[in-house]
Amino acid sequence: MTAVVQPAPVATGQSRYSQLIRPDQVHGSLYTDPTIFAEELQKIWHKTWVFVGHESEVPQPNDYVRKQLATQDVIMTRDRDGEVHLLINRCAHRGLQVCDDASGNSSSFRCPYHGWTYRNTGELLGYPYNKGYGGKNKLELGMGKVPRVASYQGFVFGSLAADGPSLEEHLGAAAGEIDRLVGLSPEGEVSLDAGWLRHRTRSNWKFLAENETDGYHPQFVHGSIFGVTGSPIGALYSDSSTAVTRNLGNGHSENDLRPEFRNFAEPLRWFGTTPDRVPQYVAAMQESYGDDAERRLIEGAPHVMIFPNLFIAEIQVFNIQPVAVGECVQYATAVQLAGAPEMNKRMVSQSIGSVGPAGMLLADDTEMYERNQRGVQMLDPEWLDVRRGLQRESIDENGFTIGAATDETGMRGFWQHYRTLMEAED
Amino acid sequence: MTDPVVESEFASVSVRLDTDGNSVRLRLEDLRTGRVRHLDALELETIIWLDDGRLTQLLDPSHERWRG
Ligand code: FES
Ligand SMILES: [Fe+2]
Numbered sequence: 001m002t003a004v005v006q007p008a009p010v011a012t013g014q015s016r017y018s019q020l021i022r023p024d025q026v027h028g029s030l031y032t033d034p035t036i037f038a039e040e041l042q043k044i045w046h047k048t049w050v051f052v053g054h055e056s057e058v059p060q061p062n063d064y065v066r067k068q069l070a071t072q073d074v075i076m077t078r079d080r081d082g083e084v085h086l087l088i089n090r091c092a093h094r095g096l097q098v099c100d101d102a103s104g105n106s107s108s109f110r111c112p113y114h115g116w117t118y119r120n121t122g123e124l125l126g127y128p129y130n131k132g133y134g135g136k137n138k139l140e141l142g143m144g145k146v147p148r149v150a151s152y153q154g155f156v157f158g159s160l161a162a163d164g165p166s167l168e169e170h171l172g173a174a175a176g177e178i179d180r181l182v183g184l185s186p187e188g189e190v191s192l193d194a195g196w197l198r199h200r201t202r203s204n205w206k207f208l209a210e211n212e213t214d215g216y217h218p219q220f221v222h223g224s225i226f227g228v229t230g231s232p233i234g235a236l237y238s239d240s241s242t243a244v245t246r247n248l249g250n251g252h253s254e255n256d257l258r259p260e261f262r263n264f265a266e267p268l269r270w271f272g273t274t275p276d277r278v279p280q281y282v283a284a285m286q287e288s289y290g291d292d293a294e295r296r297l298i299e300g301a302p303h304v305m306i307f308p309n310l311f312i313a314e315i316q317v318f319n320i321q322p323v324a325v326g327e328c329v330q331y332a333t334a335v336q337l338a339g340a341p342e343m344n345k346r347m348v349s350q351s352i353g354s355v356g357p358a359g360m361l362l363a364d365d366t367e368m369y370e371r372n373q374r375g376v377q378m379l380d381p382e383w384l385d386v387r388r389g390l391q392r393e394s395i396d397e398n399g400f401t402i403g404a405a406t407d408e409t410g411m412r413g414f415w416q417h418y419r420t421l422m423e424a425e426d
Numbered sequence: 427m428t429d430p431v432v433e434s435e436f437a438s439v440s441v442r443l444d445t446d447g448n449s450v451r452l453r454l455e456d457l458r459t460g461r462v463r464h465l466d467a468l469e470l471e472t473i474i475w476l477d478d479g480r481l482t483q484l485l486d487p488s489h490e491r492w493r494g
Binding site for chain 1 (some may be wrong): 446
């Protein structure tokens with residue numbers, strides 16, 4: 001069923017999106033209206049910085065991997081000189097899909113239809129039977145390219161708009177959260193090369209983005225995994241928790257659990273383990289960071305949603321990509337810390353337990369996303385509520401709005417930025 | 427394990443299948459200078475199809491290495 005909730009009538013003098021997005025409520029049609037989805041592609045996904053992959057997925061010169069950037073099939077390549085490119089997987093001749101394998105190593109790509117051949121930078125290097133074009137090098141054509149590609153700590157982002165804010169401007173304070181993650185590696189480097197699991201999800205992408213820092217649901221939705229694993233994390237999401245939900249600006253948000261972990265002051269509690277079980281890792285951290293190692297090991301990894309599609313959930317990374325108004329894909333992989341083999345093995349097995357095909361965390365969330373999509377197609381009530389904690393928000397020492405652990409502060413930040421982008425003139 | 431070597435009195439090249447990349451490549455090493463080149467499948471196929479005249483041109487010492 002793909003019913004569309006009727007949009008609320010637009011009052012004169014007010015934009016469509018200020019009608020649909022209120023400080024404490026958002027309209028159901030935002031998740032179900034295909035015309036809104038089409039506009040999101042234009043104004044968000046084909047414009048802003050979107051997370052695509054990680055440099056560690058193309059470690060060698062001439063490596064490539066196929067990735068998704070919203071509706072676009074892109075090839076992330078590393079050229080001979082080490083530079084990373086995002087090519088659009090389409091032949092300049094008659095539009096065929098050029099690469100079909102998920103990954104490979106090749107200095108050039110040859111289209112199987114008529115043999116046009118491209119360098120892995122996208123440049124056309126030749127075509128068969130060149131007399132038909134008046135000789136060699138006669139065509140000013142090439143594969144499409146994502147016009148702006150930039151990376152931060154190896155995380156590769158693409159923007160389909162030739163101009164706009166820089167990646168650093170877009171990331172803003174969220175960059176510091178990526179730094180925190182990388183700072184848990186004794187070598188100051190992470191890789192995302194453990195392989196991505198692909199979960200097709202029958203839900204609008206925004207339900208995922210909003211849920212990632214929703215501290216209200218874990219005790220309900222994740223009761224089973226908390227129970228089975230004896231994880232102490234569940235308790236951090238309650239009204240008595242000192243953890244905070246922070247609006248980091250630009251649509252980014254985090255659940256900052258550090259206040260709780262600082263109280264316990266137990267290294268690696270965030271990871272559900274103790275230093276004696278990963279002695280080489282702890283020694284390597286002390287070697288690299290001296291006295292600061294202890295703080296890093298106590299405070300742990302970030303839980304941050306970077307607008308619109310990169311979710312770093314402590315030990316794993318999600319890449320969310322939209323497909324249609326009611327469908328998206330979640331790609332998930334385990335974080336791998338350079339110089340920390342003891343941790344990496346555990347990160348992979350924990351990730352399999354949480355986001356693997358039989359994992360218990362993502363499956364539970366996904367059940368909620370899909371039910372949410374079905375529920376929101378019902379006609380009454382028309383609005384979703386996002387007011388939780390609005391009356392107890394405050395501003396932290398860095399000027400960011402914070403709420404309690406279970407508050408909807410992150411969602412409100414998401415909608416604020418969403419509205420700005422959707423209302424921007426082209 | 428030592429790699430197989432293709433050798434004559436004029437040149438000496440070791441050959442190995444390299445699996446470090448996202449698909450297998452041929453790793454060639456000029457044992458006299460240590461210079462290494464990787465060739466991917468499409469490049470190898472291309473070399474097989476080079477006509478002898480083109481290959482002979484490439485062998486001209488002034489073509490690349492001793493261009494002057
Ligand atoms: S469509 Fe690619 S060569 Fe013709
Ligand atoms: Fe969840």
